[in-house]
Amino acid sequence: MLKMKIGEIKKQVLEEIEKVKNNDALFELEKKYLGRKSEFVGFLKNLKNLAPEERRQIG
Secondary structure, eight states, X not given: OHHXXXXXXXXXXXXXXXXXXXXXXXXXXXXXXXXXXXXXXXXXXXGGGSOHXXXXXXX
C-alpha cells in the first residue's frame, strides 16, 4: 500500500514538473512535495514503524 502511494506521488510530481515554466513555480513545487509538511516527508518519518523487510523495499 505504501509503495503504491509513493508511486502515485512520483507520477504526480513528474506530471507537474512538465508544466513548470519558471524558477518560482519550480520552487513552489519543491515546497509542495519536499517541504516539512509534505506527504512524502511524512512517509519517511514513518519508515521506522515498518517491519525490517518492508523498510528495505520502501527505502
